[in-house]
Amino acid sequence: MTAAYLDVLAVGNAIVDVLAPVEDEALTHHGLVKGSMRLCDEREAEAVYRSMGPGVEMSGGSAANTAVGVASFGGRSGFVGKVRDDQLGSVFAHDIRAAGVAFDSPPATSGPPTGRCLVLITPDAQRTMSTFLGTAGLLGPDDVPVDRVAWAGVTYLEGYLWEEPSAKAAIQLAIEAAHGAGRKVAFTLSDSFCVDRNRAEFVRLVESSVDILFANEAEITSLYEDSDFEACVRRLQRAVSIGAVTRSEKGSVLIAGDTIEEIPAEPVDVVDTTGAGDLYAAGVLFGLASGYDLAVAGRLGSAAAAEVISHVGARPEVSLAELVAPVLDG
Amino acid sequence: MTAAYLDVLAVGNAIVDVLAPVEDEALTHHGLVKGSMRLCDEREAEAVYRSMGPGVEMSGGSAANTAVGVASFGGRSGFVGKVRDDQLGSVFAHDIRAAGVAFDSPPATSGPPTGRCLVLITPDAQRTMSTFLGTAGLLGPDDVPVDRVAWAGVTYLEGYLWEEPSAKAAIQLAIEAAHGAGRKVAFTLSDSFCVDRNRAEFVRLVESSVDILFANEAEITSLYEDSDFEACVRRLQRAVSIGAVTRSEKGSVLIAGDTIEEIPAEPVDVVDTTGAGDLYAAGVLFGLASGYDLAVAGRLGSAAAAEVISHVGARPEVSLAELVAPVLDG
Numbered sequence: 001m002t003a004a005y006l007d008v009l010a011v012g013n014a015i016v017d018v019l020a021p022v023e024d025e026a027l028t029h030h031g032l033v034k035g036s037m038r039l040c041d042e043r044e045a046e047a048v049y050r051s052m053g054p055g056v057e058m059s060g061g062s063a064a065n066t067a068v069g070v071a072s073f074g075g076r077s078g079f080v081g082k083v084r085d086d087q088l089g090s091v092f093a094h095d096i097r098a099a100g101v102a103f104d105s106p107p108a109t110s111g112p113p114t115g116r117c118l119v120l121i122t123p124d125a126q127r128t129m130s131t132f133l134g135t136a137g138l139l140g141p142d143d144v145p146v147d148r149v150a151w152a153g154v155t156y157l158e159g160y161l162w163e164e165p166s167a168k169a170a171i172q173l174a175i176e177a178a179h180g181a182g183r184k185v186a187f188t189l190s191d192s193f194c195v196d197r198n199r200a201e202f203v204r205l206v207e208s209s210v211d212i213l214f215a216n217e218a219e220i221t222s223l224y225e226d227s228d229f230e231a232c233v234r235r236l237q238r239a240v241s242i243g244a245v246t247r248s249e250k251g252s253v254l255i256a257g258d259t260i261e262e263i264p265a266e267p268v269d270v271v272d273t274t275g276a277g278d279l280y281a282a283g284v285l286f287g288l289a290s291g292y293d294l295a296v297a298g299r300l301g302s303a304a305a306a307e308v309i310s311h312v313g314a315r316p317e318v319s320l321a322e323l324v325a326p327v328l329d330g
Numbered sequence: 331m332t333a334a335y336l337d338v339l340a341v342g343n344a345i346v347d348v349l350a351p352v353e354d355e356a357l358t359h360h361g362l363v364k365g366s367m368r369l370c371d372e373r374e375a376e377a378v379y380r381s382m383g384p385g386v387e388m389s390g391g392s393a394a395n396t397a398v399g400v401a402s403f404g405g406r407s408g409f410v411g412k413v414r415d416d417q418l419g420s421v422f423a424h425d426i427r428a429a430g431v432a433f434d435s436p437p438a439t440s441g442p443p444t445g446r447c448l449v450l451i452t453p454d455a456q457r458t459m460s461t462f463l464g465t466a467g468l469l470g471p472d473d474v475p476v477d478r479v480a481w482a483g484v485t486y487l488e489g490y491l492w493e494e495p496s497a498k499a500a501i502q503l504a505i506e507a508a509h510g511a512g513r514k515v516a517f518t519l520s521d522s523f524c525v526d527r528n529r530a531e532f533v534r535l536v537e538s539s540v541d542i543l544f545a546n547e548a549e550i551t552s553l554y555e556d557s558d559f560e561a562c563v564r565r566l567q568r569a570v571s572i573g574a575v576t577r578s579e580k581g582s583v584l585i586a587g588d589t590i591e592e593i594p595a596e597p598v599d600v601v602d603t604t605g606a607g608d609l610y611a612a613g614v615l616f617g618l619a620s621g622y623d624l625a626v627a628g629r630l631g632s633a634a635a636a637e638v639i640s641h642v643g644a645r646p647e648v649s650l651a652e653l654v655a656p657v658l659d660g
Contacts, residue, residue, distance in 0.1 A: 018421075054398075054425040057387035068384075087417040087443065089346075095384040113417065160511070170473065224470070315384065 006102065006229065007075040008186075009152035009291035011144070013136040013160055014081030014105070016088045016151050017274075017314065019119040020055030022281040026120065027128055031308060037129040037191050039163060045132035048118050057088070058313050060117055061136070062190060065160040065275050065314045069282025071100035071303050072320040075289055076153065078102035078139040081172075082143055089219025095126055096296035099315065105143060108135050119243035119274065127274055132162070140166035140174040149174050150181035152210065153289050156281070159190030163199050175209045184241075186212035189219035196222055212242040212288070214281045218247050233260070242294070244301065246277055252301065254284070254293035254294045261300035275314025283320070289293055292328075336432065337405040337619035338480035338516075341474070342393025343466040343490055344411030344435070345513035346646065347416045347604075349449040350385030356450065357458055364452065367459040367521050369493060375462035378448050386425050387418070389425035390447055390641050391466070392520060394489040395605050399612025399634050401430035402650040405619055410483065415466040425490040429645065434472045435473060438465050440447055442629075449604065457604055470496035471503045473655055479504050480511035483619050484542065486611070489520030514543035518611060519549035542572040542596055543585070544611045544617070550575050563590070571625070574631065575576045575612050576607055582631065584624045585613070593628035596636035605644025609634040613650070622658075630654055 025035055025292050030048050037040040040048065061081060070077035079096055080156040081087030092114060096103045115136035120128045139161065149155050155178040173281060178185050187210040189195050195202055202223055206213055213236065215223065220232045236243040243255040251265040283304035287297025303324050316323075357364055370378065391411060400407035409426055413419030415437040422444060426433045434597050439470040445466035450458045469491065479485050485508040491497040508515050517540040519525050525532055532553055536543055543566065545553065549561045563583060566573040573585040613634035618628025633654050635647050646653075 049424060051422075052428065054389065054428045055421070056643075057421060059384065091385070091387060094379060094382075098382065098384045313386075 005076070005151040005182045006078045006148070006153065008067065008154050008156050008285045009078045009148055009171045011080045011170070012066035012158040013061050013115055013133060013139070013323045014064060014083045014092050015061035015115045015117045015121050015131065015136055016059035016092055017058050017117045018052075018055045019058070019121060019312065020124060022052050022120040024122050026051040027122065030130070032120065032128050032130060032280035033303065034126055034128050036193055037131060038193075040130050042112065042132055042134070045116065045130060047117060047121070048130045052118065053122060054314070057091065058276065058315070059092050060277050060314050062160060062188065063156060064136055065278035066285070067101045068096060068099040069279045069320060070286050072316045073282065073286040073300065073304070074321040075157035078148060079104055080143065080145060080148075081115045082108060084108045084111065084325045086113050087133070091106060104145065108138070111135055111138060114156055114258045125159040127272065137164045138166060139164070139170050142175065143193040144170050144173045144320070146173065146177040147178040148181065151156045151180070152183060152320050154184045154186050154285055155167065156188070156285060158188050159194050159202065161200070162194065162201065166200045178289045179209070184211040185209055186281070188214040188277065188286060189223060190217040192222045195219050199223060199225070206270070207239045210240050212285075213240045214244050214277065214284070216246045216248070216277055237314060242288070244281070245278050246296070246305070252298055253279065254298045256294055259294060261295045261298055263295065263302055266307040268303050268310050270309050271314045275308040278314060279316065281310040296328075299327055303327060335406070336408045336478070336483065338397065338400045338484050338486050338615050339410065339478055340397035340409045340486045341394035341446055341491065341500070342345050343463060343469070344390050344394060344413045344422050345391040345445045345447045345466055346422055347388050347390035347449050348379070348382075348446045349383045349451060349642065350382035352382050352452060354452050354516060356381040358647065360460070362450065362458050362460060364456050364458050366523055367461060368463055368523075370460050372442065372462055372464070373446060375446065375460060378450070378460045382448065382450060387421065388645070389422050390519065392434050392490060393486060394426055395608035396486060396612045397431045398426060398461040398645045399609045400428040402618050403612065403616040403630065403634070403654070404651040405616040407525055408478060409600040410473065412440045412465045412469045413444045414436060414441065416443050418446060418567065419465070423649070429473065434475065438468070441465055441468060443562065455601070464494060467494045468496060469494070470591050471499045471501050474500050474503045474507065474508040479507040479657045480513065480522070482508070482513060484514045484516050484615055486516040486615060487516070487530065488518050488610055489524050489528070492524065492531065509539070514541040515539055516544065516611075516615060517546040519553060521554045522548040529553060529555070534540040536567045540570050542574070542615075543570045544574050544607065545603045546576045546578070546607055546612070572618070574611070574628070576610050576635070577636050582610065584628045586624055589624060591625045591628055592624065593632055598636040598640050600639050602642045603639050605638040606635045608639040608644060609646065626658075629657055633657060
């Protein structure tokens with residue numbers, strides 16, 4: 001097999017985040033559930049935006065954040081996702097390239113605008129998301145660079161993509177291309193509501209096609225409809241080669257066959273939990289791509305997650321390679 | 331005279347700031363002078379943007395920041411400036427309205443895009459600005475709502491507008507409308523490079539048409555081409571009804587006829603000086619509009635400036651009304 005040109009190729013929704021304060025009443029008014037992510041159309045996004053305070057825009061997207069994390073560790077990463085040829089599309093493309101991620105998806109010249117995620121910050125510092133996918137939601141098989149997938153050690157897919165039929169077909173094509181080239185497929189369950197909507201298909205997908213699965217405790221217990229975490233871990237153990245399940249302040253559990261590693265969370269003053277799972281995945285994927293064992297990969301994940309939750313925004317503000325140098329040297 | 335519908339109507343460039351890290355070499359490469367603001371065309375803006383790291387977008391514009399500050403103090407403020415009907419234009423309009431500022435300028439439906447200011451942050455935390463005015467630079471007399479100017483206690487104009495002939499004509503119309511209605515005109519010199527390019531016209535404008543002048547030490551000494559600060563203050567004393575000159579950590583000096591008030595700067599850990607002058611002006615204008623004396627107005631200016639330099643971004647993150655309540659009650 002030839003060497004992988006990319007350590008990780010991430011496929012996901014290309015999204016710009018708009019973060020702004022709201023009062024609790026705004027959530028009620030728009031029927032949003034605190035702490036959750038909901039998809040909406042452009043009209044609803046505009047109505048929600050009108051009830052938000054002055055905002056800040058920064059590039060986001062779950063798998064895109066992971067690709068940025070891998071690059072920040074010094075890994076070679078790429079991203080596949082759809083933007084339009086508008087200002088937010090330019091912002092998304094600029095930011096991900098400036099972070100060192102290969103991003104070649106050409107912007108669409110017609111159709112809906114670049115996707116955005118309205119992040120509503122209530123006075124209790126909780127975040128509720130209302131996502132207008134826009135052009136991101138039109139990702140289809142034609143957008144999957146099968147050559148590139150074949151040259152990536154791991155193709156990482158986000159569960160959020162499963163919400164749109166064309167993206168679902170894109171995922172399946174990417175899986176075929178990766179496995180056809182003898183590469184690995186990683187998948188994240190993304191969100192417990194997303195799991196809830198797609199449970200049966202996700203269970204099948206994980207068992208048939210996923211080599212490395214990322215989930216948090218709520219997602220894995222929702223996937224298997226079993227509140228017994230240990231039972232879910234045992235089931236996951238049989239389903240995938242590597243499972244990585246995060247448990248917030250309780251750390252994470254990595255599973256590979258008979259090996260189970262429990263990794264503690266790093267102590268940190270939490271400012272904004274957005275991106276914690278995305279960056280945890282970045283650390284684990286970079287660690288595995290670099291040949292570290294499960295425990296080290298898990299610690300890289302914890303370190304990256306701790307960095308990203310220590311500030312506002314879902315992408316690292318410092319070089320993760322420099323941040324973890326003491327861990328890797330020690 | 332009827333009561334003013336607005337305490338302050340600010341007229342300026344409608345700009346979205348794009349903040350991102352760069353290496354020092356990028357400044358050299360693009361011929362930018364550290365700490366300065368330079369206008370550029372769209373092509374140059376794109377070239378500069380390409381050399382910047384991943385960024386964050388937030389609404390800015392000097393006079394617009396001041397209007398937001400006045401609203402945050404609980405004052406009634408409005409803003410006049412030109413955006414296009416594009417995504418950054420929507421962001422600008424949303425943010426200023428969400429901050430409580432009346433903003434009725436209709437977006438242009440053709441022409442250049444909404445203006446943006448690339449804020450290049452070097453490793454020494456200094457900020458260098460490259461501004462593509464875009465549609466903001468097309469502000470002209472037709473965009474000045476003369477009725478609204480006549481109903482505003484103070485019309486506040488930014489010196490940056492003087493760079494474009496049509497905006498210069500807009501300023502002159504606004505001055506006529508304000509003075510014709512018996513209202514006051516406030517002006518900020520904006521930037522010492524801006525003063526340098528327009529010195530003779532600025533001196534004439536200040537002496538003939540400005541009631542309240544805002545400047546910092548570099549700008550006022552550049553205006554009068556005299557490095558003796560006290561001499562500049564004496565000259566300003568004769569030129570305007572009220573002068574307010576900021577001196578960074580040395581505080582500020584307010585002048586009204588024979589009254590000279592020296593206001594100390596508030597102690598603060600400086601994170602980002604962007605917006606310091608804009609928010610100082612907001613405090614002083616709100617203070618004067620509310621009938622406070624010069625010294626209190628100056629202290630409100632210092633408090634607002636201290637707030638805005640304690641975090642990244644040029645607009646307040648807390649309610650200035652709440653912040654200064656102890657000052658005003660005490």
